[in-house]
Amino acid sequence: MNIPSLQQTAGALLAHTAESTLIPCPTQSLPNVEQLKSLMNLLKVALFPGFFGNACADEKAMTATLERLYTLLDEQIHSGLGFAGQENPPALPSSALSLAFINRLPEIKRLLATDVKAVKDCDPAATGYGEVIFCYPAIQAMLHYRVAHALLRLNIPLLPRIITELAHSATGIDIHPGAQIGEYFSIDHGTGVVIGETCIIGNHVRLYQGVTLGAKGFVFDSDGRPMNLPRHPIIEDNVIIYSNSTILGRITIGHDSIIGGNIWQVFNVPPHSRIVQKKATTTAFIDGLGI
Numbered sequence: 001m002n003i004p005s006l007q008q009t010a011g012a013l014l015a016h017t018a019e020s021t022l023i024p025c026p027t028q029s030l031p032n033v034e035q036l037k038s039l040m041n042l043l044k045v046a047l048f049p050g051f052f053g054n055a056c057a058d059e060k061a062m063t064a065t066l067e068r069l070y071t072l073l074d075e076q077i078h079s080g081l082g083f084a085g086q087e088n089p090p091a092l093p094s095s096a097l098s099l100a101f102i103n104r105l106p107e108i109k110r111l112l113a114t115d116v117k118a119v120k121d122c123d124p125a126a127t128g129y130g131e132v133i134f135c136y137p138a139i140q141a142m143l144h145y146r147v148a149h150a151l152l153r154l155n156i157p158l159l160p161r162i163i164t165e166l167a168h169s170a171t172g173i174d175i176h177p178g179a180q181i182g183e184y185f186s187i188d189h190g191t192g193v194v195i196g197e198t199c200i201i202g203n204h205v206r207l208y209q210g211v212t213l214g215a216k217g218f219v220f221d222s223d224g225r226p227m228n229l230p231r232h233p234i235i236e237d238n239v240i241i242y243s244n245s246t247i248l249g250r251i252t253i254g255h256d257s258i259i260g261g262n263i264w265q266v267f268n269v270p271p272h273s274r275i276v277q278k279k280a281t282t283t284a285f286i287d288g289l290g291i
Helices: 003-014 033-047 059-080 094-102 105-121 129-135 137-153 159-171
Strands: 186-188 206-208 212-214 246-248
Touching: 033 059, 033 105, 033 137, 033 159, 059 094, 059 159, 105 129, 105 137, 105 186, 137 159, 137 186
Parallel strands: 186 206, 212 246
Antiparallel strands: none
């Protein structure tokens, strides 16, 4: 082995260049992804007692779970606060932020219960609420989203995005933690669903696989950087969007509307609308020549 060659390469990796300043070496430890996975497992125990662990046995067991959760969360928030890209850091220390988040868990549990009910009520193949909690990717995605959204509301950096990306990797459902999603939200199948950062989704909304709620374009500042402005759809109450439809831009899909499959929508839709494709054209096949 050529040791001097390795030393030369090591020096090149540590050298400061114009390009390397884009990804500077952190000066302190950052959040640990494996620890955040453990955090989400503890949150499953707390939010679905009896399904994951035995925390529903009594108040003492739940308190012990919350104590472990607090310790782990405090450590990860403290690391996240040192993230180099953070702007407008929280005014509170990590310990206070951890406690504030834990105090929001009853409301997160209530919202998740509405999601579980929505998924069960919209799927005749579901045999019960237990199957939905254990097996359905929508619930895993919504668990991660609702936790991440609560952390984001506390202005905690980095952790919310890591948590939602963990669910994205596992389920194929990509929900930005900044999106605002109401009660009784359901996703059927789920693979390929994308929900952008500035989406506002009302109550009793149902999406199918492949739905994109995305941005049509961006507004750039004087330096050519994209500005973080509202750019994703507003979906009002009681809307159903079927598979592989794409809804783009800051448009509103009015309440009690249905968007059929494979629709490309970039304009507002009034309430009680039905948006579907034109009827398919029937073409004869002659002598095996195809269409």
